[in-house]
Amino acid sequence: MRIAIVGAGISGLVIAHLLHGQHDITVFESADYAGGHTNTIRVDTAYETHHVDTGFIVFNDRNYPNFERLLNRLGVAWQPSTMSFSVSDGMGDFEYSGASPNGLFANRRHLLTPWFHRMVSDLARFNRAARSLLAAPGTGARPGPSLGEWLERHNFSAPFIERLIVPQVSAVWSADPGQMWSFPARFLAEFFDNHGMLGFSSRPRWRVIRGGSARYVEALTAPFADRIRLRTPVRAIRREDGGVLVWPRGAEPLRYDEVVLATHSDQALALLQDATDSERQVLGAIPYQVNEAVLHSDRRLLPRRRRAWASWNYHWQPDPAPRATVTYHMNRLQSLQAEREFCVTLNRTDAIDPERVIRKITYAHPVYTARGVAAQRRVEEVSGRRRTHFCGAYWGWGFHEDGVRSALRVAERFGAPL
Ligand SMILES: Cc1cc2nc3c(=O)[nH]c(=O)nc-3n(C[C@H](O)[C@H](O)[C@H](O)COP(=O)(O)OP(=O)(O)OC[C@H]3O[C@@H](n4cnc5c(N)ncnc54)[C@H](O)[C@@H]3O)c2cc1C
Numbered sequence: 043m044r045i046a047i048v049g050a051g052i053s054g055l056v057i058a059h060l061l062h063g064q065h066d067i068t069v070f071e072s073a074d075y076a077g078g079h080t081n082t083i084r085v086d087t088a089y090e091t092h093h094v095d096t097g098f099i100v101f102n103d104r105n106y107p108n109f110e111r112l113l114n115r116l117g118v119a120w121q122p123s124t125m126s127f128s129v130s131d132g133m134g135d136f137e138y139s140g141a142s143p144n145g146l147f148a149n150r151r152h153l154l155t156p157w158f159h160r161m162v163s164d165l166a167r168f169n170r171a172a173r174s175l176l177a178a179p180g181t182g183a184r185p186g187p188s189l190g191e192w193l194e195r196h197n198f199s200a201p202f203i204e205r206l207i208v209p210q211v212s213a214v215w216s217a218d219p220g221q222m223w224s225f226p227a228r229f230l231a232e233f234f235d236n237h238g239m240l241g242f243s244s245r246p247r248w249r250v251i252r253g254g255s256a257r258y259v260e261a262l263t264a265p266f267a268d269r270i271r272l273r274t275p276v277r278a279i280r281r282e283d284g285g286v287l288v289w290p291r292g293a294e295p296l297r298y299d300e301v302v303l304a305t306h307s308d309q310a311l312a313l314l315q316d317a318t319d320s321e322r323q324v325l326g327a328i329p330y331q332v333n334e335a336v337l338h339s340d341r342r343l344l345p346r347r348r349r350a351w352a353s354w355n356y357h358w359q360p361d362p363a364p365r366a367t368v369t370y371h372m373n374r375l376q377s378l379q380a381e382r383e384f385c386v387t388l389n390r391t392d393a394i395d396p397e398r399v400i401r402k403i404t405y406a407h408p409v410y411t412a413r414g415v416a417a418q419r420r421v422e423e424v425s426g427r428r429r430t431h432f433c434g435a436y437w438g439w440g441f442h443e444d445g446v447r448s449a450l451r452v453a454e455r456f457g458a459p460l
Contacts, residue, residue, distance in 0.1 A: 043299040043456075046070065046288045048276045048313070051078025052098070052442055053433040054304030055262050056112065056449035060458040062266035068298075069266075070290055072275030076263055082254035083337055083401050085384070093254030094372050094384050096337050096403055098442055100125065102246035105236055106443040108450060111460060116261040119252040123375050125245075126352035129209045131359070132393075134346035136205070141352055148350035157201045164202035169240040171196050172231040188412065189230055190223030209356035212366045215440060216333050216388060216407040219362040226412045233439055250376050279303075280315045281428045302431045302452055306330045306406060310432055320423050327417035328436050330406040333365060336391050339382040340398040343369045343390065357390055365389035408436040426455050 043065045047054050050071035058069050075081070079097035100123050101109055113120060128145070130137035138152065139145030152158040175192070187195070189211070193203055211230060212219045231240075238245040251257050263270060271290070278289040279301060287295040303310040311317060311325040344351050353374050357367035365388070372384040387394060391402065408414070418437055425432045431452040438444025450460055 044068075044297075045300045045302065045456075046276075046286065046296070046298040047302045047304055048279075048288070049078065049304035049309075049434070050076040050263075050270060050272075051304060051434070052080060052109075052445035053435065053449045054078070054302070055259065056446050057302050057304060057431075057433060057452050058266055058269070059262050060449070060453040060460065061456055062269060064458060065456070067266065067269050068296075069270040070274050070276045070288070071270060071272050074273050076270055076272065077256060077259040079405060080255045080259050081403065082256035085337075085400055087380075087382070090380060092378055092380055092384065093256065094337060094378070094386075094400075095250070095255045095376060096335055096386050096401065097405060098255050099123075099370060099372075099375055100248050100250055101442055102237070102248045104238065104246035105441075106446075108446040108460065109443050112262070112446060113251075113258060115460070116258060118258045118261050120249040121252045121377065123248040123250045123377070124353055125248040126374075127210065127213070127354045127356070128345050128350050128352035129205055129356045129358050130345035130350060132342075132346075132357060136358065137345040137347060137350040139345070139350045139352040144349050145352070148345065148347045157199065160199045161201040161206055164198050165206060167196070168198065168202070168207065172234060172240050175228060175231045176235055186226060186228045186412075188223060189225040189227045192227035205358055208362075209358060212362075213354050213356050213368045215410065216331075216366040216368070216405075217409065218331060218364045218366065220364055221331075221409060224411050226410070226415055229410060229415055254376070276313060278315050279313045279430075281430060286429045298429075300429045300431065302433060304433050304449070306434060307408070307432075307436045310434075314430075318424075318428070320420070324417045324420045324424050325432070327411075328414040329409050330436075331365075331409050332404060332406050333388050334391055335403045335405055336387050336394055337372075337400040337403070338385055338387065338394050338398045339400065340385065340395045341383040343385050343387050343394060344371060344383065363389060408440045410440070421451070425452065431455065 045065050045067045047058050047069045050069050081097040082093050082095050085092045126141035128139035147153050208219050211222050234240050275291045277291050280287045285297045286301045289295045307325040307328040308330050355369040367389045370386040433448035433452045435445040437448040
């Protein structure tokens with residue numbers, strides 16, 4: 043079969059990898075590299091070369107079974123990483139890291155601050171309440187309480203909500219802190235539970251790809267690199283009797299037997315000239331939000347006190363910006379031995395010394411709501427119909443394993459399992 047695959051992120055590349063041996067595939071990618079959110083930047087300094095990740099960074103030994111299987115199959119090496127989280131106001135008055143008691147009380151004044159102690163003790167209560175929520179009978183098709191309703195019901199303190207849980211959720215999903223009140227509480231509890239975040243023991247072991255995430259993309263694409271058309275955005279798609287028409291930019295339409303849309307949900311919908319009502323409803327229910335990422339070496343974006351530094355550092359602001367504001371400390375995450383601190387900061391570009399900016403990149407993340415979670419369950423209603431298949435991390439939690447899983451679902455339809 044002639045199959046067009048639109049998008050060369052993890053989802054599109056996995057489906058391409060599984061299909062290329064049996065089918066005549068073409069992968070269309072608008073960017074000038076394959077990988078999508080897997081985007082490793084080579085940085086040359088006077089003495090060293092580093093390969094620093096900017097999008098996909100970490101995975102773990104518990105929640106990424108299919109991605110891990112893929113890495114093993116490709117023979118791609120990984121190395122341990124450390125996952126820790128800090129919240130800081132950037133001025134040193136308020137900052138803590140969850141990594142150790144020394145980090146938790148990085149600002150020693152917090153030893154004597156009652157609301158700080160209440161914030162910490164509310165965490166244990168939150169973990170218990172979230173476990174009870176999961177143990178309660180399912181809500182069936184109903185979405186259950188939103189995070190806002192649920193937090194209010196349990197009477198958590200304002201510092202706990204504003205300075206601990208909102209930063210965590212906002213950082214995990216790169217989500218607007220203001221939008222999270224409508225986040226389905228159960229969706230969040232399930233994710234926290236799956237990732238060992240509802241307790242202090244039994245945490246998964248985190249990993250990064252040795253030499254940067256791009257190393258797995260190279261291995262994955264090697265057998266079909268000649269089938270990938272970079273800098274070739276698809277402009278439109280139309281389904282017809284007996285085939286699918288795909289319009290690459292500046293070219294005549296090309297006819298395929300099937301098309302796999304491995305872009306984001308909103309991008310996929312925009313491409314369909316003849317979208318059905320179901321496609322509009324399902325894809326339209328999972329919007330994406332733009333986040334600006336900057337790779338830089340301005341250490342002022344890390345907490346003031348070194349003992350509060352963590353792998354993920356959330357920027358707390360009294361009036362939160364309508365975007366997640368977080369700095370990933372890449373030296374820590376990728377064990378980089380460097381004479382400078384490599385950081386990736388989301389949505390705080392103005393605070394970064396322009397002299398220390400290495401690269402600016404625009405990414406987009408799915409925005410999860412109860413409507414979106416309900417739409418995910420309708421995948422079979424749209425995917426695999428009318429010669430059109432949809433994959434992408436947005437069908438799950440929005441992470442790498444979800445991208446792989448969504449590709450495996452599509453691959454099964456073609457009889458090509460991993
Ligand atoms: C800053 C950041 C950090 C992250 N960290 C992690 C992490 O540590 N661990 C984790 O598991 N996940 C992480 N993620 C989540 C990540 O988004 C997913 O893991 C996954 O990489 C998304 O894959 P995808 O295939 O769904 O989409 P993408 O990787 O975005 O791929 C979609 C591709 O489609 C292309 N495209 C779009 N429209 C067209 C068109 N019209 N024509 C042709 N091509 C098109 C795009 O250029 C892109 O390459 C992170 C994301 C970001 C942004």
